[in-house]
Amino acid sequence: MAFSVLELKRWERDLDAFLARRRPPPSIRNELDVGYRIDKQSIEIVEIRPDWHDPGTMHERPFARITYVRSGSYWKLYWMRASLKWHSYEPQATTRHLSEALDAIDRDDYCCFFG
Structure with missing residues (x-):
């Protein structure tokens, strides 16, 4: 089941605050940026870069996934390994x-998200 409109508004506020802290300076955002996408019960934090061969084409590479478990009312946090598989x-x-x-993504204690 997808997020409700009220939930989306509440969580977009948190996501926008996170992006305000983690986005690169405006002068380089056309070369590297950070964003998010929401799909059903998951939020993916993505790195946005232009294609090497066609700079007009932008690619989004997810590096963090946060999934809401409605039955338990909690969030699960995942990171993507070099194998392109999600791990807790x-x-x-x-x-x-x-x-x-x-906040855990922002701190990145084990250097899984930002290196």
């Missing part, structure tokens, strides 16, 4: 609030 982020695999998951 063990230092803080679940949180009660989206903002806590975004």
Whole structure:
């Protein structure tokens, strides 16, 4: 089941605050940027870069996924390994609030998200 309109508005506020902290300076955003996309019960944080051969084409590469488990009212945090498979982020695999998951990504204690 997808997020409700009220949930989307609440979580977009948290996501926008996260992006305000993590986006690169405006002068280089056409070469590297950070964004998000929402699909059903998951939010993916993506890196946005132009294609090497066609700079007019932008590519989004997800590096973090936060999935809401409605039955338990908690969020699960994942990171993408070099194998392109999602793995649970063990230092803080679940949180009660989206903002806590975004803070874990921002801190990046194990250098899984930003290197």
